[in-house]
Amino acid sequence: MLAEGLETLIKALADDGYQVVGPTIDQQAIVYGEIKSTGDLPRGWTDLQEAGTYRLQRREDDAYFGYVVGPHSWKKYLFPPVTLVASADLGEHGWQMRTPEPDPIKYAFLGVRACELAAIRIQDKVFLGGPFVDPTYEARRSKAFIVAVNCTQAAPTCFCTSMNTGPRCESGFDLALTETSDGFLIEVGTKAGQVIAALLPVRPANSTEIGHAEVARQQAADQITRRLDTDGLRDVLMNNLRHPHWEEIAKRCLSCTNCTMVCPTCFCSSVSEVPDLTGEHVDRERHWDSCFNPDFSYMNGSPTRNSVSSRYRQWMTHKLATWHDQFGSSGCVGCGRCITWCPVGIDLTKEVVALRDTTGNDLANLSDGHAEGAEASP
C-alpha cells in the first residue's frame, strides 16, 4: 500500500464506527490522542531517548511512524486513569446504588508496537484472566481494533529483545504495518483486519518490497543494545530481599510514581468515595495508583511499605519476579519507558546488574530468601 493509503485506512476505521487513536505531537512529545487524518500523525518526527531524557527531533525523511515509544501507553484507553465505578443517591427509600453502563466506545489503536502488544496481552491476563473480570476493561478491549506497526528503529532505552516481546509484531493485531520507502507492507491478523484491508488500496507485495520491509525491521533489532539478563532472575531477586543495594537505589529514587504510571503493564488502582456537600450523592471512583505512593499500602494506621527502598523493591520484585508466580510471565515488556521517564534516570536494567554482581556468598548472611516485605500481590 502506498503511503496515501493510510488516509483510507483511518477513514475506513472511522466509517466503521471506531474512534481512531494514535500517535500525535503534543506537549513536546509523541503522545496518543485522537487521529482524524494523517495530518495528526507525527510525520517526519522522531524521539531521542536516554535515561531521564526525551526530546523530539526532525527526521530527514517523512516517515509517519519513525519514532519509538512515548510517555503514553494504550492502557489509558483500556484502563482509564479515572473511572466512575458506581454512584449512589439518598432518596425517600434510602440509598439507591447505580452502576454505570459500560462505555460503548469502540477504539481503533493505530501504531501499536510489538512491546505494546505484549503489554496488552499481559493486561488481558490481569483484567480478564482471573475469576474477577474487570467490566470497564472488558467492554473496551473486546471492541478494540489494533493496527500494529513494526519498529524500524530502536531507542537506547529499548530492550524488548531481552524480554522476547519484539521488535517484530508476531500476533495480537488485526492489521500490522511495516513502513518503508515503498509505502506500507500490510499483514492481516484477524478476520476483522481482513474486512478493513479489503477496503484499502492494496496489491500483493513483490519480493523486493518484502525484502525492504525485512531490512527495515532488522534495523530496529540491530539497534537494540540494552540487555536485561532474565536468566534465573526471579530467584536472584527473591533471594536478595535484604540486599544492601535496595538502600543504594533509595538514595536516588524519588518515589514519585512516574515509572509505574508510564509502564504499560502496571495496573494498580485505588477506589474512593467522593460525596457531594449535601451528603445525598456519592460517586465511587477508581483512579490509577502506585506502589510508590506511601498511601497505597496504608493499613491499620500506617503505610506497610514505609520506606523508599521497600517500595522500589516491591515494584521491581513484582514486575520481574513474582509476576511470574501470579500471571505466568514477566511483568516487563522491555519498552524502556520507566528508564526514560524517571526524572533522575534510574535504569532498572542497571539495577538488576548491580543486584546480580554483588549477589554471592559474601552476602549470603544478608539474604534469607524469604525476608518479609515483598509480596506477589500489588
Next chain:
Amino acid sequence: MSKPLFASESAGSNDTAATTTRRPRPRLAVFKFASCDGCQLSLLDCENELLAVAEAVEIAWFPEASSRLQPGPYDIALVEGSITTPHDAQRILDVRRSARIVVTIGACATAGGIQSLKNWADHEDYLRCVYARPEYISTLASSTPIADHIKVDYELRGCPISRHQLLDVIGALVKGQRPRLPSHSVCLDCKRKGTVCVEVAQGIPCLGPVTHSGCGAICPTYDRGCYGCFGPVSQSNCLSLTDQYLSMGTSTETLLPLLRNFNAAAPEFRDASNRIEAIAKRTETSPEVPHE
C-alpha cells in the same frame, strides 16, 4: 474522626413539627494569622457551592465575610497564616481551646509561608529598614507553622489552597468522615491527566516529584515547572532531585528561589535550599576559571 459532628437532632425534637424543622449545624470559624487572606477568600470563591456550604455549616466567625461575629465554642476552625508575633503565639492557643477540629489552610499555616524568608535574615534589621518607629513593633525572629504551636487535626496545603479540597474537607467533617487528603507527589496527578513530564521532555526544573499533591498539577499542564507551592511530599528526596538538576546544568540561582519561596521553612525544602546556598557560596569563593 468517626463521630459525626451533629448526627442526631436536638433532644425532644421528634415531638413537634416546630423543633424538627432544623437540626443544629456545625459551627464554623475562620481565623487569620500572618497571611495574605487569599486562602480564606477561597471559601468565598466557592461561588456555586457557597449556598450549600452555608446550609451545611453555621458560619459563626468569619470577619472577612461578615461583621456578625459570634463567640465560640466552634466545631470547625479554619486557621490561615503563620505565627510571627508573641501576641499571635498566645491567640492560637485560644483558637485551639475554642474549637473541636482545627484545620490549617495554606502554606503560611502549614509551613510558615513566604514570610518565613525572614528566618534567614535578621528581623531586627528588617524592622529598622521598614518602620520609622521599630520600637512600636513586636515580632518574633521567625515565622512558624501553626502545628509548631498547637495540635492540628488536618492540614490543607497550597498557596493558595484548592477550594475543591476545602469543600471536600468541610463536606467530610460535617458528615463525620475522615477527609480525603491524598499525599502523593504531583507527578501522579500529571500522569493521570496525561500531562507530559516537563523535566524529562523539555529539561525544565520541576519540583513535582517532591511536592505534595492537591493543586491538580496546574503548572506542568501549562508547560512550566512545579515550584512546590503545596510543600514537600512526605519522605521527599530533595537531595536526589536537586543533584539531578545540578548535573543537568541548572544554576543554583534558579534552584535556590525554586525551593525557597512559599514553603521555604518546610524542613525538607529548607534543608535542600541551605545545601544549594552552600554550593553556590563554594562556587563563588573558588571559581573554576580564575580571573585574569
